[in-house]
Amino acid sequence: MTKSESELTSKDIEIGAIVTEPGSARQYQTGTWRSERPVVDFSKCIKCGLCYVFCPEGCIAEREDGYFTADLYxxxxxxICAEECPTDAITMVEEEE
Ligand code: SF4
Ligand code: SF4
Structure with missing residues (x-):
């Protein structure tokens, strides 16, 4: 059983930081690595879903109103979502310290 993020210590990290347990990524708050966040201008969004398709983290989901937003966790x-958006509805904004 994989430990939760709060239970991990440096001794739990594999040499080379390789992933040894498939399907464990959901347990880790990878959003803390981020220096910029995607911000969507919904007035420009045509609900095409390309941001959802191209996001390598699979962290963009469709909302009930048909718009798409990223799970910042x-x-x-x-x-990549901002690069692929056909209407330039997504802007990458620098995170504050
Ligand atoms: S790619 Fe751009 S236009 Fe398409 S759903 Fe995402 S934000 Fe909206
Ligand atoms: S594609 Fe967009 S939502 Fe997905 S990880 Fe990259 S910046 Fe975040």
Whole structure:
């Protein structure tokens, strides 16, 4: 059984920081790595879902109103969604310290 993030110590990290337990990524708050976050201008969004398709983290989900938003708990701020959005509805905004 994988330990929760709060229970991990440096001794639990594998040499080379490799992942040895498949499907364990959901347990880790990868959003803390982020230096920029995606911000959506919904007035420009055409609800095409391309940001959802291209997000390598799988952290964008469709809302009930048909718009798409990123789960910032997991978003690493790579900016691919902003790059792929056909209407430039997504802007990457620097995180504050
Ligand atoms: S890619 Fe852009 S236009 Fe398409 S759903 Fe995402 S934010 Fe909206
Ligand atoms: S910035 Fe990267 S990780 Fe975050 S929602 Fe966009 S594509 Fe996904």
């Amino acid at each position: 997991y978003c690493k701020g790579c900016g």
